[in-house]
Amino acid sequence: MNVVLFDEEEVWKQLLPFTFTKPISELRLGIFTLREKWAAHLDYPCNSLSRDYLKEKYPAEIKADNFFINSKLLPDAALVEEIMALNGDSALVAGKTILAYRGQYRKPTETGTLKTINYSGEYNSIEQVWELFQKCGKGIEADIHLIAKKRKSQKLSATVTVLGDRNMVFLEEGAKAEACILNTTNGPIYIGREAEIMEGSVVRGPFALGEHSVLKLCSKIYGPTSIGPHCKVGGEVNNSVIMGYSNKAHDGFLGNSVLGEWCNLGADTNTSNLKNNYANVNLYSYKTNKLENTGLQFCGLMMGDHSKSGINTMFNTGTVVGVGCNIYGGGFPPTHIPSFSWGGSEGLQDYKLEKLVETAERVFERRGLQFGDVEKKLLQAVKEFKD
Numbered sequence: 435m436n437v438v439l440f441d442e443e444e445v446w447k448q449l450l451p452f453t454f455t456k457p458i459s460e461l462r463l464g465i466f467t468l469r470e471k472w473a474a475h476l477d478y479p480c481n482s483l484s485r486d487y488l489k490e491k492y493p494a495e496i497k498a499d500n501f502f503i504n505s506k507l508l509p510d511a512a513l514v515e516e517i518m519a520l521n522g523d524s525a526l527v528a529g530k531t532i533l534a535y536r537g538q539y540r541k542p543t544e545t546g547t548l549k550t551i552n553y554s555g556e557y558n559s560i561e562q563v564w565e566l567f568q569k570c571g572k573g574i575e576a577d578i579h580l581i582a583k584k585r586k587s588q589k590l591s592a593t594v595t596v597l598g599d600r601n602m603v604f605l606e607e608g609a610k611a612e613a614c615i616l617n618t619t620n621g622p623i624y625i626g627r628e629a630e631i632m633e634g635s636v637v638r639g640p641f642a643l644g645e646h647s648v649l650k651l652c653s654k655i656y657g658p659t660s661i662g663p664h665c666k667v668g669g670e671v672n673n674s675v676i677m678g679y680s681n682k683a684h685d686g687f688l689g690n691s692v693l694g695e696w697c698n699l700g701a702d703t704n705t706s707n708l709k710n711n712y713a714n715v716n717l718y719s720y721k722t723n724k725l726e727n728t729g730l731q732f733c734g735l736m737m738g739d740h741s742k743s744g745i746n747t748m749f750n751t752g753t754v755v756g757v758g759c760n761i762y763g764g765g766f767p768p769t770h771i772p773s774f775s776w777g778g779s780e781g782l783q784d785y786k787l788e789k790l791v792e793t794a795e796r797v798f799e800r801r802g803l804q805f806g807d808v809e810k811k812l813l814q815a816v817k818e819f820k821d
Contacts, residue, residue: 435478435499435501436481436495436496436497436499436500436501437472437476437478437479437480437481437500437501437503438480438481438482438483438494438495438496438500438501438502438503438539439457439458439459439468439469439472439480439481439482439483439502439503439504439505440483440484440502440503440504440505441453441457441458441459441483441484441485441505441506442458442504442505442506444721445458445506445560445561446458446484446485447720447721448561448562448563448719448720448721449461449560449561449562449563450563450720450721450738451694451720451736451737451738451739451754451755451756451757451773452563452566452677452692452694452736452738452739453484454738454739454756454757454773454816454819455488455694455695455738455739455740455757455812455813455816456484456488456492456739457469457482457483457484457488457492457505458484458505458506458560459472459480459482459484459505460482460492461560461566461677462566462660462662462675462677462678463508463560463566463569463570463573463660463675464570464572464573464574464575464576464577464642464660465573465574465577465578465581465624465626465642465644465660466573466577468505468506468507468508468560469482469505471508471509471573471576471577471580472503472509474577474580475509475510475511475514475580476509476514476518480503481493481494481495482494482505483496483502483505483539484505487811487812487815488812490808490811490812491808491809491812496538496539498538499522499536499537499538500536500537500538500539501517501518501520501534501536502534502535502536502539503517503533503534504531504532504533504534504559506559506560506561507533507534507557507558507559508557508558508559508560508569508573508576510557510558512555513533513553513555513557516551516553516555517533517534520534520535520536520551521536521549522536522537523535523536523537523547523548523549524536524537524548524549524550524551525545525548525549525550525551526550526551526553527550527551527552527553528552528553528557532545533553533557535548562728563692563717563736564690564692564717564728564730564733564736566675566692567658567673567674567675567690567691567692568730570640570657570658570659570660570673570675571621571640571657571658573660574621574622574624574639574640574641574642574657574658574660575621575622575640577624577642578604578622578624581604581624582604587601587603587604587605587606588605588606588607588609589605590603590605590611591611591612593612593613594611594612594613594614594615594616595614595615595616596615596616596617596618597615597616597617597618597619598617598618598619598639599618600618602618602621602622602623602639603616603618603622603623603625604622604623604624604625605625606624606625606626606627606628606629606645607627607628608627608628609625609626609627609628609629609630610625610629610630610631611625611630611631612631612632612633613633613634614631614632614633614634614635614636614637614649615635615636615637616631616637616639617636617637617638617639618639619638619639620638620639620640620657621639621640621641621657621658622639622640622641623637623639623640623641623642624641624642624643625643626642626643626644626645626646626647626663627645627646628645628646629643629644629645629646629647629648630647630648630649631643631648631649631653632648632649632650632651632652632653633651633652634651634652634653635649635650635651635652635653635654635655636652636653636654636655637649637653637655637657638655638656638657639657639658640657640658640659641655641657641658641659641660642659642660642661643661644660644661644662644663644664644665644678645663645664646663646664647661647662647663647664647665647666647667648665648666648667649661649667649668650666650667650668650683651668652668653667653668653669653670653671654669654670654671655667655670655671655672656670656671656672656673657673658673659671659672659673659674659675660674660675660676661676662676662677662678662679662680662695663678663679664678664679664801665678665679665680665681665682666681666682666683667681667682667683668682668683668684668685669682669684669685669686669687669688670685670686670687670688670689671687671688671689672687672688672689672690672707673689673690673732674688674689674690674691674692674693674734675691675692675693676692676693676697677692677693677694677695677739678695679695679696679801680693680694680695680696680697680698681697681698681699682698682699682703683701684699684700684701684702684703685701685702686699686701686702686703686704687704687705688703688705688734688735689705689707689732689734690707690730690732690733690734691705691707691734691735691736691737692735692736692737693735693737694737694738694739694740694741694757695739695740696739696740696794696797697737697739697740697741697742698742698743699742699743699747700742700743700744700745700746700747700762701745701746702745702746703743703744703745703746703747703748703749704747704748704749705734705735705749705753706734706748706749706750706751707732707733707734707751708731708732708751709731709751712731713731714727714728714729714730714731715727715728715730715731715732715733715751715752716728716752716769717733717736717752717754718752718754718769718770725769725770728752733751733752734749734751734752734753735749735753735755736753736754736755737755737759738755738756738757738758738759738773739757739758740757740758740759740790740794740813741755741756741757741758741759741760741761742759742760742761743761743762744760744761744762744763745762746764747761747762747763747767747778748765748766749766749767750766750767750769751769752769753767753768753769753770753771754769754770754771755771756771756772756773756774756775757773757774757813757816758773758774758785758787758790758813758816758817759771759772759773759774759775759776759785760775760776760777760785761775761777761778762777762778763777763778763779763780764778764779765778765779765780766779767779767782768782773816773817773819774787774790774816774817787810787813787814787817790813791805791810791813794809794813
């Protein structure tokens with residue numbers, strides 16, 4: 435069996451700026467990425483198939499017989515059963531959407547030759563950037579359920595105060611939590627391998643802290659919130675997702691927001707997640723190249739990979755920051771900041787790729803990693819993309 439998660443072009447565009455640098459299946463929803471969710475459900479590794487310039491970093495192995503699954507889908511038992519029942523050259527569809535097909539790889543225009551099977555059940559998917567924080571809580575609950583089937587939680591320290599069911603706190607091997615308050619009345623709390631919640635922190639579930647990540651002293655976290663691996667987070671966070679390898683290490687508010695990888699929010703960076711007139715938030719769409727009504731009253735910051743803010747930066751409600759940006763200065767910067775921008779409210783300049791690479795090399799080195807040619811070529815391709 436060979437499993438390949440493929441991207442729909444329109445959904446890929448709707449999930450920018452995060453999909454500039456990764457396939458849809460590499461986005462984090464809960465504890466796992468979408469690819470990791472499918473691998474856990476199938477008990478089998480999965481490949482990711484996206485745009486050509488992403489293939490070197492995310493190669494997909496295509497064999498003679500493959501299960502191709504739409505990467506926007508969230509797996510559940512019923513959907514997995516229907517997909518695994520597919521015979522060769524057949525497709526599982528819901529309306530005009532191809533959920534999955536079996537056989538050799540086909541371009542979207544060539545799938546019409548497949549024998550179609552209509553899926554009668556309901557399916558859940560990620561198709562808009564704000565759904566990453568909207569559906570975070572359900573994602574955490576589903577992922578903890580999968581994890582608990584395979585291994586047991588480590589013992590929680592007696593110095594930790596738990597409001598709610600103590601059994602709803604799951605600690606991986608090497609995880610640390612001391613003298614903090616954990617509230618599980620609204621959902622579970624997951625602390626990953628070698629992760630730490632420092633003393634004085636207060637956390638309301640659902641919440642996930644990825645491996646080797648740290649909640650700093652006296653952090654205030656409102657769930658549903660998911661923090662990926664190798665992050666440092668402090669201050670106040672509400673219903674947000676931090677993909678991984680990113681820092682919000684100091685005081686400041688982050689609400690109803692999504693941060694990509696290799697981001698850094700300077701001390702006292704604040705995001706607005708509610709308009710003063712309580713109206714719905716408009717968010718820049720890369721698909722339509724204009725502001726679109728999200729239908730949400732609460733929506734904060736969407737920040738792509740390798741972007742950073744200086745101290746005391748203020749982001750207005752519904753701000754979208756592309757890849758590789760350096761934002762600083764007083765006042766509110768624009769609510770759409772194109773990739774590779776340098777500046778803030780007083781104007782934006784081009785952020786030279788060479789300067790970004792110099793910074794990225796230092797940041798990677800701090801994590802014990804090497805920023806190589808593959809990463810550089812990927813960012814070059816993003817820079818050439820018309821944002």
